Amino acid sequence: MILKNKYKAQRLLLKIIIISAISFNITAETVHQKPHQRTALSFENLTDMSTKYTKHNSSPVNNDNYLPNPHSKAAKHTFSGTITISETEMLSIPEKILPTIVNNKYTQLFPGLNLAFFSDKDRLIPVNRDIVVAKKSESFWQLQASPGKTWSEPGDNGYSRASFPFILTSNIENESYNGIASFIYTDKKISQLHYQIVHQLSPYMIQTRFVAWGKIAASYQPEIFSNAEQLKRQFSKELKDRFSVRPWSELTDKYPAKLLAEFDSGISSDKTVSSGLIIDNTIYAKPHLTPYGNYPYPEEMRHGVWSASKSMLGMTTALRMAQKYGDGIFDLKIKDYLTVTAEHDGWDQVTFGDALNMATGIGAGSHNIQANDISDGYLAVENQTEYLAWYFSETAEEKIKYVFKNPNYPWGPNQYVRYRDRDTFTLAVALDALLKEKEGPDANIWTMMVNEVFTPIGIHHLTSNMTKEANGANPIPFMGWGLYMTMDHIAKISTLLQNEGRHKGQQILSQEKLAEALYKTEKRGLLTGRENRYGKKSYHMSLWHTPYETEPGVAISIPEMHGFGGVLIALFPNKMTGFRIGNGGYSSLGMIDTANKLKPFK
Incomplete structure (x- = not known):
């Protein structure tokens, strides 16, 4: 009798355990299904x-x-x-x-x-x-x-x-x-x-x-x-037109880690917003880092690229107009398209090409040509008041007035490069005047670039800082700085340059002048006073050229676009493009080495 009651007690205990377990699972499942409660942005x-x-x-x-x-x-x-x-x-x-x-x-x-x-x-x-x-x-x-x-x-x-x-x-x-x-x-x-x-x-x-x-x-x-x-419909087309964006990890899966390890060498990771490689219409991007985690909309993230605008907009506008009206536009004189009010004759021989090269011979820096520093006079203390007056001016007329107040150097144009945002802006106003001469008073260089370059290559909603003109007149892009670009915008324009100015069989930019800009001809730019272990750096048609050796004794030059603080876009001979968006400066040799290892330059 005692034994029988013992078995009943055991069966009762087992039943309680089973029921408790079921109840626990139900409770656990219920907790799991309970609506998620945000702790932030609730x-x-x-x-x-x-x-x-x-x-x-x-x-x-x-x-x-x-x-x-x-x-x-x-x-x-x-x-x-x-x-x-x-x-x-x-x-x-x-x-x-x-x-x-x-x-x-x-x-x-x-x-x-x-x-x-x-x-x-x-x-x-x-x-x-x-x-x-x-x-x-x-x-x-x-x-x-x-x-x-x-x-x-x-x-x-x-x-x-x-x-x-x-x-x-x-x-x-x-x-x-x-x-x-x-x-x-x-x-x-x-x-x-x-x-x-x-x-x-x-x-x-x-x-x-x-x-x-x-x-x-x-x-x-x-x-x-x-x-x-x-x-x-436009947004649907925009998404369709975008280059594919793939994580950087796909490259690390495809190539040995040692080939990619030095890509951002010389730059602190906390100074980089994003970097990557553009290969065959695909963007391989590192995460877009912020102090609060990765940026949640990396493909929509816009970057003010500062002086990379000189190349992305200034050079491409000049190349588009050369394709339309002939390469001779680079030899046109500024004074024939703008009313020069300078109290000297320094502008008499300055051409559109000189302005793109920032070699106008105009400026308030020193006359020291031995050091030959490209930045000499750029932000000189004695030049600050006049520079800021130009910088804050809103209309093209006001800005040009201050451009022509600058003195000239004794050497004239096309002799030495001196970094001047005002040269590129002067080119923008002159190009706009040329376009109006050719196509009528309502023509505008920004509208022309949107309709004839950006839209055809699949760029949507590229924006730029512009002059503010009275009475609704068309504004002019600053061109020396001012573009706000996504990764896709950078990739599209870079790819157009890598493809010799052609897109889907259409020659959009002047092939000959673009070849000159990329050092694919015998023409070379002016020295900047800067160098690396491979030699002296030069500047031509808004591009910085970094010397490099593919192997001992085999010298080439890498065209680069630079933007204030640390925006870098580099066009490699293997058709790859490297980019880095950040605040850490322009160290590029690690990026160049990486691209050369992945697909050796020829």
């Missing part, structure tokens, strides 16, 4: 209007919080309308953005403006893809939004969620402060806009490299855009 965080962000109760978060999470589903609502955001003081690290005022505008203020978007499937698409300028704003900044995403999450109480990338910049400089913004929405309303600015390239006037964050009161005006279907 529903409460996005909708709480009472709590003001301060440096003590908030900070930037990991960039992943601006993307869908594993629990996300399709958006519950269609978005179509205009977001109005108010001008708001930014929280930043460091606490103050210095100087606090530039050109009578406040650098700590996020601009107040209107941003129109519509959704297509899971994409949030800006109606205006250009740089948006706030009207009557006290903020120093302008904003350009790029396509983002829409989705929904279980913890958002029936709302949908969206995020989009953007840059802050100004029309004076070419800095690019990359950020992300997020909000939740229904058919009729949206939450506050939360944002963080997580990386930037080198500024000139702004003394502080900063990250920033905050929340902005926002309102939503639903609207059906009459051109929405057209914009959807």
Whole structure:
């Protein structure tokens, strides 16, 4: 009897264990299926209007919080309308953005403006893809939004969620402060806009490299855009036209690690936003690093490439016009297209080609030709007041007035290269005048480049700083700096140059003058006063030429484009292109060595 009761007790205990285990599994599964609760950018965080962000109760978060999470589903609502955001003081690290005022505008203020978007499937698409300028704003900044995403999450109480990338910049400089913004929405309303600015390239006037964050009161005006279907088709074509972007790890899987190890040698990883190789219409890119994780929209990330604009826009515009009107345009004289008001005769023999070479013989530097430093006089203290007056001038007429106030050197044009943004801008105005002479007063070089070069090679929504002209006159791109480029833009123009100016059988750029620029002819540029272990560096037609030896005694030259701070684009003889976007300078030999090892130069 005791034994029988013992067996009953054991069976009862086993049953309790089984039931408990089942209950535990159900509970565990239930916990696993419980709606995901965000700890950052939560529903409460996005909708709480009472709590003001301060440096003590908030900070930037990991960039992943601006993307869908594993629990996300399709958006519950269609978005179509205009977001109005108010001008708001930014929280930043460091606490103050210095100087606090530039050109009578406040650098700590996020601009107040209107941003129109519509959704297509899971994409949030800006109606205006250009740089948006706030009207009557006290903020120093302008904003350009790029396509983002829409989705929904279980913890958002029936709302949908969206995020989009953007840059802050100004029309004076070419800095690019990359950020992300997020909000939740229904058919009729949206939450506050939360944002963080997580990386930037080198500024000139702004003394502080900063990250920033905050929340902005926002309102939503639903609207059906009459051109929405057209914009959807255009965006679909834009995606189709893009080069494939593959992770750098695919190269490390394909090639021995030692061949790729030195690619970014000489540059600190924290000074690099992104770098990679363009091979056969494919971009192999390293992660886009920021202090808060990888940038969540790497293909939309825009970079102010500073003086790489001299090549990407200045040289390509001259080459396009040479293809249209003949290579002789390089020998045209500036004085025949612009009214020269200089009190000297230094401009009498200066040609379009001299301006592209920055060898006009005009400038306020020293007359020391023994050292022959390309940067002599560029930012000389005695030249600062005049330089800044030119720099801040808004119209082409005002800028040209200051160009012609510069003295001339005793040696004349095409003798020594001296780095001068003003030479490239002067070329831009002269090229625009030539185009108007050929095609009428309404012709404009930027419009010509968009229609005849950028669009045909598959570039969409490339933007640039421009002059601000009165009465709605067409502006002129600065051309010496000012382009805001994605990886795809860089890849497309580089590939056009690598393909001798041809695209799908059409000769878009002058083949002969491009060959000269790339040192594929006997013509060579002027020495810069700089060198590496292989020899002396030179400059020609906006390209820096770095000497290199493929093997002992076999010398070649690598054409490079440089942008202030650390933008580098290098065109290799094996048709590969290397690029690095960052703040770490122009060390390129590791990149050149890597490309030569992957496919030896000939």
